[in-house]
Amino acid sequence: MRTAPTPGRWRSGRASGWATAFMGSPVPRGFLGWLHRGPSTLVEVNPRSRARLRAMILSDLALRPATRAELPAVLALLADEDTVVDPRSVTVTEAHERAFADIGADPRNEMLVLTDGALVLGCLQITYIPGLGKGGAERALVEAVRIRADRRGGGLGRELMERAAARARDRGCALVQLTSGKRRTDAHRFYASLGYARSHEGFKLPL
Structure with missing residues (x-):
């Protein structure tokens, strides 16, 4: 895992609010998916995991x-x-x-x-x-x-x-x-x- 840079248009979210970071502002090209983990850390996730996370997030809407x-x-x-x-x-x-x-x-x-x-x-x-x-x-x-x-x-x-x-x-x-x-x-x-x-x-x- 590697820590993501902090894009200016992304929202940092809460410590438990990884959905905010994951489904926030428009995603830059080449984006694989970043999982919010802790108050200020975004962790890279692979495309398959990203799809599962997306499904979890959308199910809450x-x-x-x-x-x-x-x-x-x-x-x-x-x-x-x-x-x-x-x-x-x-x-x-x-x-x-x-x-x-x-x-x-x-x-x-x-x-x-x-x-x-x-x-x-x-x-x-x-x-x-x-x-x-x-x-x-x-x-x-x-x-x-x-x-x-x-x-x-x-x-x-x-x-x-x-x-x-x-x-x-x-x-x-x-x-x-x-x-x-x-x-x-x-x-x-x-x-x-x-x-x-x-x-x-x-x-x-x-x-």
Whole structure:
């Protein structure tokens, strides 16, 4: 084992919080995996062990409907997908309050958050749409997909989307659909890696 250098963008974590260091900020190229051990030591682990550790860490995460107390954190994620926005700096307007309440009151709508304890790591909104096609089965529309900018690269986006798809499948939905901006080529590759196909052209009309 050898001690890792201390990358400026990594979080040191707590003595017992090796998950924070392991799943923290974007991982540099050539990364094998560093296990937090003690207050300030990172120990190199091999790729196989890293995969096991990743599975352990992801198993501790929860995907669930957002609470009102988490609304600022959700709005912070939606405000800027490339920068970490402090939820305390977000202004929650009456329109936000009304929309959040409407989502919560609608059995076909969910604002979901991916959490690690009290920390909101990601979010998405999922709407279950009834229809006469697909044998009358619902389809799930996924929107507002976000992962904290400083937590990308550790598999959280994939975990978020796979858990959302499983949630829709358990509900009886026939398919999951989404749209993505044409210039977001990295997102397109990500969705393709999850099995999403470019089956339609999307159109929007601002009102």
